[in-house]
Structures are given as C-alpha cells and as structure tokens.
Amino acid sequence: xxxxxxxxxxxxxxxxxxxxxxxxxxxxxxxxxxxxxxxxxxxxxxxxxxxxxxxxxxxxxxxxxxxxxxxxxxxxxxxxxxxxxxxxxxxxxxxxxxxxxxxxxxxxxxxxxxxxxxxxxxxxxxxxxxxxxxxxxxxxxxxxxxxxxxxxxxxxxxxxxxxxxxxxxxxxxxxxxxxxxxxxxxxxxxxxxxxxxxxxxxxxxxxxxxxxxxxxxxxxxxxxxxxxxxxxxxxxxxxxxxxxxxxxxxxxxxxxxxxxxxxxxxxxxxxxxxxxxxxxxxxxxxxxxxxxxxxxxxxxxxxxxxxxxxxxxxxxxxxxxxxxxxxxxxxxxxxxxxxxxxxxxxxxxxxxxxxxxxxxxxxxxxxxxxxxxxx
Numbered sequence: 001x002x003x004x005x006x007x008x009x010x011x012x013x014x015x016x017x018x019x020x021x022x023x024x025x026x027x028x029x030x031x032x033x034x035x036x037x038x039x040x041x042x043x044x045x046x047x048x049x050x051x052x053x054x055x056x057x058x059x060x061x062x063x064x065x066x067x068x069x070x071x072x073x074x075x076x077x078x079x080x081x082x083x084x085x086x087x088x089x090x091x092x093x094x095x096x097x098x099x100x101x102x103x104x105x106x107x108x109x110x111x112x113x114x115x116x117x118x119x120x121x122x123x124x125x126x127x128x129x130x131x132x133x134x135x136x137x138x139x140x141x142x143x144x145x146x147x148x149x150x151x152x153x154x155x156x157x158x159x160x161x162x163x164x165x166x167x168x169x170x171x172x173x174x175x176x177x178x179x180x181x182x183x184x185x186x187x188x189x190x191x192x193x194x195x196x197x198x199x200x201x202x203x204x205x206x207x208x209x210x211x212x213x214x215x216x217x218x219x220x221x222x223x224x225x226x227x228x229x230x231x232x233x234x235x236x237x238x239x240x241x242x243x244x245x246x247x248x249x250x251x252x253x254x255x256x257x258x259x260x261x262x263x264x265x266x267x268x269x270x271x272x273x274x275x276x277x278x279x280x281x282x283x284x285x286x287x288x289x290x291x292x293x294x295x296x297x298x299x300x301x302x303x304x305x306x307x308x309x310x311x312x313x314x315x316x317x318x319x320x321x322x323x324x325x326x327x328x329x330x331x332x333x334x335x336x337x338x339x340x341x342x343x344x345x346x347x348x349x350x351x352x353x354x355x356x357x358x359x360x361x362x363x364x365x366x367x368x369x370x371x372x373x374x375x
Contacts, residue, residue: 001104002131003035008139009104009166010034010097015143016159017093019151021084027146033097037065048309049253052289053260060102061116069095104128107170109201109280111260121262126201126280127173133205135169138162173207180210180225187232188214193221199264204283204320209327213264213279218242220266222284222336229330236336241267247274247294247301254293270346272296275310277343283323285339286315310346315339 001009014022014030022029040059045051058064073091082090106112108130111122128135142162149155180200188195196215203209203224212233214221220240223233244267248254257265257276266277273292282288290310294301319339325332 001108001128002136003038005131005136005139006034006038006101006104007031008034008136008143009100011143011146012139012159012162013097013100014093015146015151016156016163017089017096018085019146019156019159021082023151024147026151027143030093030097031143033094034101037098037101047253047306049256049291049293049307052309053256056102056105056110056112056122058113058116060105060112060114062099062102062114064116065098065102066095069098104170107173122260124262124280125174125177126199127177128170128207129202129204130281131205132202132207134207135166138165138169169207173202176202176207176210176227179227180212183225183229184212184214184223184233184235187223187235188221190232191235193235195221197263199280201280203323206327209323211283215240215263220279222340224326224334224336226327226330228328231330236340238266238337238340240265241269243267244269244274248276248303251293251303253291253307257291266343268344269296270344273308273346274301275346283315283319283339284336285342286313286319287343288312290343313342 008031010033011027011030014033015026017026018029019026037056037059040055040057043051043054045054069091072094073087076090077087102112102114106114106123107125107128109124109126110130111124113120114123139162142158145158146155149158151159177200181198184198184200185195193214193216196217198215199213200210203211208228209224209226212223212225214223214235216237218240219237221235221237223235225233245254254276257278261278261280264279266279268275268277270292272295274294274296275290275292277287278289279287292304292308292310294303296302322332322334326334
C-alpha cells in the first residue's frame with residue numbers, strides 16, 4: 001500500500017494500544033514504525049528485476065519482524081522503561097504495527113514474501129488496490145482526531161472505530177474477489193473453456209469493479225466484473241506471446257519474474273527488444289513493471305547484461321472516468337483490447353478514445369471479445 005496508508009495504520013494501531021500512556025507521541029511513533037519495512041526500497045539489488053522482486057522480501061518477513069519486535073521491546077524496556085504498561089503490552093503494540101503493515105501489503109497485487117527466507121512464492125491475495133481511499137480515510141480521520149483531541153476518551157475511541165471499520169472493509173474486498181472470480185468461472189464453464197489459472201484484482205482506486213485474468217494456452221482472457229452487473233462478463237482474448245520465451249531460456253531474470261509473479265507475464269517484441277510485462281499490476285495497457293530482457297541480433301535473441309525497465313505508462317484520466325461509469329453501468333464499453341495494444345509500444349500514453357469502435361476482427365481472435373456461445 002501507499003506510504004500514507006501505512007503511516008496512518010501504524011499510528012492508529014499504536015495509538016489504540018499505547019495512546020493512553022504515550023499520548024499524541026503514540027501516533028508519531030506508530031507512523032514512523034509503520035513505514036519502516038518499506039525502507040528496503042533504498043537498497044540497490046543490482047538490476048531493475050532484482051529491485052522489484054526483492055522488495056517486500058526480508059523486510060516484510062513475519063519471522064524477521066517478530067524478531068525485530070522482540071529486540072526493540074527489550075531495548076525500550078531496558079533504556080526507556082515506562083511504568084504504565086508492561087513489556088508484553090509494548091511488544092504487542094510494536095509487533096502489531098509491523099505485522100499489520102506486511103499483512104496489508106499482502107492484500108495487494110504486488111506480492112509479499114511473508115515467509116522469507118523460505119523459498120515459497122510471495123503471498124498475493126490481491127483484494128485491495130495499492131491506493132484505496134475507502135480504506136485510508138477512516139484511519140486518517142481517526143489519527144487527525146487523535147492529534148486534535150488527544151488520545152483520551154473520544155480520541156482513543158476513534159482509533160478503535162477506525163481500525164474496526166477498515167478491517168471490515170478488507171473483509172468486504174475479499175468477498176468482492178470471490179464474487180468476481182465466481183462469475184468468470186461460471187462463464188468459462190458455460191463457454192467450455194478450461195482455465196489453467198485465474199487471477200483477480202480490483203481496478204484502480206475502488207473495490208466495486210474487478211479485473212479478472214485467465215490463462216488459456218497461448219492466450220490470456222481478461223474480463224471486468226462489477227458488483228452491480230446483471231449479465232455474464234464479457235471475456236476478451238489477448239495474446240501472451242509465450243512463444244518468445246524461447247529467447248529467454250537462460251535468463252535468470254525471467255526465472256525470477258516467473259517465480260515472483262506466478263507466471264502472470266506477457267511477452268512482446270518491441271523495436272528489436274524482448275519485453276516482459278507483469279500483467280497483475282495497474283490496469284490493462286498501463287502496467288508499471290515492464291522489462292526488456294533481450295535484444296535481437298542477426299535474427300537471434302541475446303540477453304541484455306542489465307535488464308531495462310520501460311518508462312511507466314500511467315494511462316489517462318479519461319480511462320478512469322470510463323471505469324467509473326462501468327462500475328454503475330455494465331453496458332458502458334471499456335475497450336480492453338485497444339488498451340492492451342499499447343503493450344506493443346515502448347512508451348506511449350493510452351490514446352484510445354472510450355468511443356473508439358471495436359476492431360473489425362470478429363470472433364475469438366486475439367484482442368476480440370468472446371461473444372456468447374464462442375470459446
């Protein structure tokens with residue numbers, strides 16, 4: 001999650017547990033401690049792929065953070081003891097501030113290595129977008145209330161209420177994820193498509209409209225599903241370009257990406273470079289993590305000494321407006337196939353107009369929606 005959310009979450013947790021004794025300082029201590037795990041972004045691991053896939057590694061490990069909480073509690077009790085609360089209460093506060101950070105991160109689409117140093121894939125529950133105002137605002141309001149009114153009486157109760165409401169909201173996002181995957185699974189069954197894997201995540205800044213990806217052989221399918229939808233979801237078939245993987249057989253960076261993303265990758269040949277895209281993050285055609293891993297020489301792929309991260313394409317505000325309309329009206333067409341074509345370019349903003357007509361290609365060709373009865 002974004003740094004503001006992690007700061008106000010840490011502040012609210014520490015304020016609820018220690019605010020009675022530490023006062024407003026509890027909010028400051030909690031905010032600082034709550035952002036501590038993300039300082040690993042300052043570490044250079046050697047290349048762009050390593051920096052991405054090692055972030056949320058050791059600094060987000062439940063084992064490491066539990067040990068750090070024990071050490072920090074011992075140091076505080078030894079050098080700055082407080083007679084108002086016990087060591088066990090202090091440990092609980094410190095541990096919860098740190099652990100809630102990484103558990104919240106695991107609810108995003110990025111991936112959090114909760115069990116580092118075990119070689120298990122990152123935990124990805126992907127039920128919350130990396131910035132979600134509905135989750136952040138109650139916590140921010142409670143923290144501001146604590147600053148203004150102190151952490152006694154009403155100010156303290158606000159921390160409890162904010163934590164309760166935000167946790168309830170996270171439960172609702174998990175329900176939304178199940179709803180979206182269930183509707184897509186039913187449509188796949190109706191069309192006779194046997195999915196190899198399925199991934200879902202909320203669209204930007206909300207949890208009402210969901211983006212669902214489906215592995216299907218050499219292609220992947222993509223669909224939008226909203227809570228208010230009354231018709232089956234429309235599946236759009238897009239090319240993965242997996243035949244290009246042969247040019248990356250010896251690439252340790254590709255092996256690392258496949259492990260980190262659980263193989264939700266797309267491959268494109270762009271200006272003589274072999275580009276690999278993490279499809280899980282962002283929105284169709286606007287994915288923040290894209291890497292050039294090889295260059296073409298004399299008809300053969302040669303691995304680049306250092307992977308290149310492509311410039312980020314953040315999309316356009318018009319597309320957010322279209323997604324907003326799609327939340328309330330299923331008939332509002334979102335041209336996923338046209339947006340996805342931007343992945344075949346090195347850098348360009350999404351320029352497809354919401355009113356651009358669909359491609360003349362029909363049927364289940366690459367980039368065309370699967371109409372009812374097609375597979």
